Amino acid sequence: MSAPRTPEEALAFLARLNPSGIKLGLERVLEALDALGHPEQRFRVLHVAGTNGKGSTCAFAATALQAAGHRVGLYTSPHLVRINERIRVDGEDISDEEFGRAILDVLERYPSAVSEPMTYFEFGTLVALWHFARVGVDVVVLEVGLGGRLDATNAARPTVTAITPVSFDHMEYLGHTLGAIAGEKAGILKPGVPCVVSAQEPEALESIEVKARALSVPLWVEGRDFSAELQSDGSLSYRGPTWRLEGLRPSLRGPHQRQNAAVALACLEALDAHGVRVSTEAARAGxxxxxxxxxxxxxGERPIVLMDGAHNPAGVAVLLASLRALYSGRPVHCVFGVVADKDRGPMMRALFPACASVQLTPLDTPRSLAPEAYLDEARALVSDVTAWPDVDAALAEARRRAGADGIVLCTGSLFLVGMVRARTRGP
Structure with a gap:
């Protein structure tokens, strides 16, 4: 692979790296950051791990930090439509020109990335950290890609860390028990750095607490140190170590956002106590x-097309609770696609019986599982199920069956959400 010379060639270089490649470990990233002059040390960091809810928690926190007057970088994954979505400053995606220039800057200072290509996520993380330092952000909200301990983002040195709910996902990399998975997530903990922890299953919380004690990490645990309670008028009431906020109305939908908002608010409160000033007014605005x-x-409407990135059993459980709360009594016609390495069985067994029909579709990724490979499994769970050659045919059939009053639900993978989003509303 030859070194790119223009921003356009730089973007093409990134695209040629395998988006599905996973290589856990920090050695290459640490070596590269040293060559880059340690851009990750030029701003404060909120580092967020967990299985579900990371993205929403990051969004709440980043929006509030911006409202507090900080210049804010936000690094998340995966993207839905364009990779630019992963790197944002004050809510704006990085432009193609800025992205290309940042890639060239990184390759100039760390040419080994050309001769010995890194993974897509490793290299993207380097580019994000370089860009945030170059444009002079004050604070970065950094979402873990996979796990925590060996994730490329763990090269950063945070001011505050957070762990959202831990459940079963990526077991081939993280372990086959909740305790093992939580231990990998808790790998982001740093000596003495406070960590905000959502309510967890006892096995997961115990694993996090063991790690925290070993590193003298102050833990703020949901239900013990902070909480957000639903009020009779539909608003939330937050109680933290020092903050008290009433009448909160999260902009993100679904009953699970109560927990995500609570974790974000606790993170903001911890940041404020450690030198990243955030007023309660800014927290409310975020x-x-x-x-x-x-x-x-x-x-759309008539029918509504609902997109949700649930891609593991815990995510599907949250989705079903949201469907009951927001669309009770309306028939659900599901467009479903899944990657081959996901534990699809528990997802399907929970979701498909709640659907009036299911349209199976392939995904636009080499990791896609062909619909025909699990059609018989699906037919055992719902009588009205069809495998389609592409998402356009599956979406058209779901819309036809939903009519004016049904719900077209597109779920199973964020790859599918990105495909449908590009077709229904653009980036």
């Missing part, structure tokens, strides 16, 4: 105005 596409996102 919770009330954050956007996070592809999670219970509606487009």
């Amino acid at each position: 919770v009330g105005s954050a956007r996070w596409p592809g999670r219970l996102e509606e487009v």
